[in-house]
Amino acid sequence: MMPVEMVQNKELHSYLKRLENYKAEIKESSNNIQFKIKKESGRHVPIHGFNSDGEIPFASNACEFVSEPTGIAGIYARTSIAKGEVVIAENPHYFQFSAPFMNCAVCAVYRDHLYTCSNCRYVSYCSLACMRSDWNEHKFECYGYKIGLIQMLEATILFRCFLQAAQYLLPAIVNFTQKNGPIRDATAAWNFIVQHSLSDQTKKTIIREYLSKQPNGKFLTNTKCRQLMTTSLRLAVFVHNDINIKETWFGQLELTKDDSIRLIAALFMRLRKYGIDKVFDKP
DSSP: OOOHHHHHHHHHHHHHHHHHHHHHHHHHOTTOGGGOOOOOOOOOOOTTOBOTTSSSTTBBTTEEEEOGGGSSOEEEESSOOOTTOOSBOOOOSOOOOSSSSSBOTTTOOBOSSOEEOTTTSOOEESSHHHHHHHHHHHHHHHHHHHTTHHHHTTOHHHHHHHHHHHHHHHHHHHHHHHHHOOBOOHHHHHHHHHHHHHHOOSOOOHHHHHHHSOOOOTTOOHHHHHHHHHHHHHHHHHHHHOHHHHHHHHTTBOOOHHHHHHHHHHHHHHIIIIIIHHHHSOO
């Protein structure tokens, strides 16, 4: 008959062994994106380099974009391209993982130990260099994470895209107000934003595309519409009340409180309805 201590030690050893096996299986599973380790090899470049004059950003110079008026629309190879070659390569601006605190918010590298923002304690980084490089954008959203608003509304990418949209619009708003005086009406401000996005040919970005196109709400359910409006209004109120964000991006507009909130909410709705939902939401 075996002593009790030996039986217990054997069971403990068996348990620890199974636990290690489970950890290994989780890390190897392709369904757990948070454990995927990204190579730190810098920017990826497609075959023959980037086609800077093309209609599709980040596409390879080995490809040619053909629009419909000149033939059958599509992307065609200019030369032989071997199987497995990269024909489009874009480093995404933002990452959103199924579990936080496991990947760097800047470069997406997985680390067992990450730095977190000392203020909000939510956004994580693989290094102090990544933390410092992200501060110019994170400082505008930090308080939103600290109070839990962005997490509660699941607006991580939406808020970052809003900041990018505000950054894109700021030079145009400043230029307009210097020539014509401040905009004091929300409708006039919105019309200016849309018209500028439609006419601007200097920057062909996804954000400009989202702002310039009227989204199709034909298949938007009542529930989804209410959720869209609630999220946009809550974020708009937060932005309006944050002096740092409001003065930095919308200080040139002399709008009343209600008009300011309506304009900012319209920006969130346009980004979410046309762009963010189309890319990230499940049907």
